[in-house]
Amino acid sequence: MNEKTEILFQLGQPGDHRDWPDYLAYGLTPADAPALVALVSDEALHNADQDSSDVWVPVHAWRALGQLRSAEAVQPLIALFDTLCDDDWALGELDKVLGMIGEPAVAPLAFYLAEPGHKEFARIMAVDALAEVAGQHPVLRDRVLSIYRDYLRDPDTTAPTFNGLLMGRLLDLDAVELIDDIRRLFALGCVDFSCAGDLEEIELQLGLRGKRDTPPPDYARLHGLLPDPEETGDDDVHALVGRCLERHGTDAAIQNVSELDGFFAALACAPEMIVPSRWMPDIWGGEAHAPEWDSMDEAQTFLSAVSLIHNQVNRDLGDGVFEPFFLERTLDGQTHLIVDDWCEGFLRGLRLWPALSVEDMTILEEYLMPIRLFATEEGWKALDDMAQDEIEEWQQKIGAAVERQHGYFAKRAIRLGQPYVRETPKVGRNDPCPCGSGKKYKRCCLH
Secondary structure, X not given: OXXXXXXXXXXXXXXXXXXXXXXXXXXXXXXXHHHHHHHHOOHHHHOOOOOOOHHHHHHHHHHHHHHOOOHHHHHHHHHOHHHXXXXXXXXXXXXXXXXXXXXHHHXXXXXXXXXXXXXXXXXXXXXXXXXXXXXXXXXXXXXXXXHHHHHHOOOOOOOHHHHHHHHHHHHHOOOHHHHHHHHHHHHOOOOOHHHHOOHXXXXXXXXOOXXXXXXXXXXXXXXXXXXXXXXXXXXXXXXXXXXXXXHHOOOOOOOOHXXXXXXXXXXXXXXXXXXXXXXHHHHOOOHHHOOOOXXXXXXXXHXXXXXXXXXXXXXXXXXXXXXXXXXXXXXXOEEEEEOHHHHHHHHHHHOOOOOOOHHHHHHHHHHHHHHHHOOOHHHHHHHHOOOHHHHHHHHHHHHHHHHHHHHHHHHHHHHHOOOOOOXXXXXXXXXXXXXXXXXXXXXXXXX
C-alpha cells in the first residue's frame, strides 16, 4: 500500500455494480498498479469483517486497475477466479475489468479456459471476460470467437450449465458464423436449455429462423426449480410472485400479479416474438430499479414462478381458453372485479412491440377500446358517466378483445413468414440480469 491507495480504505461499500467512480481522480497512475494488485490479492482484506470498509478495498482496487488498463494486473486477476468464483462482486465485475484492459487479457484467458481442473464458475468467469473484451474492443471479436470455436469443437460434455451460459455469450456477440459448431454441441445433448434457450431459440435470436417449429421448453420445470402443477397450485405461484413484487418492487415496477398477467398477455399477442432479455427488465421498471435478492435461491424461484405464469398465458391464448387474471374486492357483501391493474399491465407490454403499419395500428386500437377504458385518464373520465352494469359489461369484453387481437396478429406473423429484424439493441447477457436481481445473468436467470 502507498499513500495514494490509502484512499481506497475510506470509500466503504460501493453503491452499485454499474456506477463506478473515477478512481484516477484520486491521483492513481500506472505506477500504482503493483500496490493495487497487492490489495486485490490480499486474502486478509477479502476475509475482513463484512461491516468494515476494509472488505471493500479489493473491489475498489480492481476497478482502478481496469480504469488504468493495467496489463500487469491480468495474470493476478485471472489467478483469483477459482478463489472468488462464489463472490457476487467478483462475478459481476472482474470480467468487466479484464474487458477494459483488452488485448493483453486475451491469450491468458484462452489459456485459462483450456486448462483443466478449474471450477465451473471460474471457467465461466473466463468466458465472460473474453466476451467483455470482444464487446469493448470490437476489433478483437474474431479472435475471441476463434477461442470459443476451439472449445466448441472439443467441448466438456459433462458441463451443461457451462455450455448453456456460453450460448448466452455467443448471442451477445451475434456469433452467426459459429452456428454449425453450436448445432453440433446441442446434438451432443450437453446444453442446459434454461440458460439461453434451446437450439431453436438460439437460431431465432441469431436471425436464422422466423418462428419455432416446436413449442418452447418449460424452462422452470426443466430445471426442476418448481414442482409439477399437481403439486403446486396456481394460487401458490401467484402468491409467491406477488410477495416478491411487493417486497422488491419500486413505483416503477409492475405492482402485482394481475398487472403482470396483463403484461404477459400483451407480449403473447405481439406480431413478433419478444424474447425474455427484452421483457424481463421491464418487470422492475428497467435495470436501474433492479432489486438485490436475499439469495440465489430466491432469485431463481422468482424466475421460475414468473416463467410459469408467462408460459400459461401463452398456452391459454394459443388454446383459446384465456381468462384475464383480474383481482377482486368485496364491498358491502358484493364482489367486484378490479381490472385497472391488468389493463395497465397490458398497455405496458405494448411498449415493447415493434412498429406497426397504419392498417395494423387501426385494428389494434379497435381491440384496445375496453382496455384503454380502464387504464387511461380519458377512459376513467368516461367510466365516471357510466352505470355499474355498463361498466361490468365493458369489463367482460376485455378477454374476448385480447383473444381476437391474439388471433389477428398470429395470422399476420404467419403471413409475413420472415425472421424478426431487431429494431432495438439486445440486452447483453453480460449486462445486469434482466430479471431485475441486480446480479449477473450467470448467477441468476441464466443459471
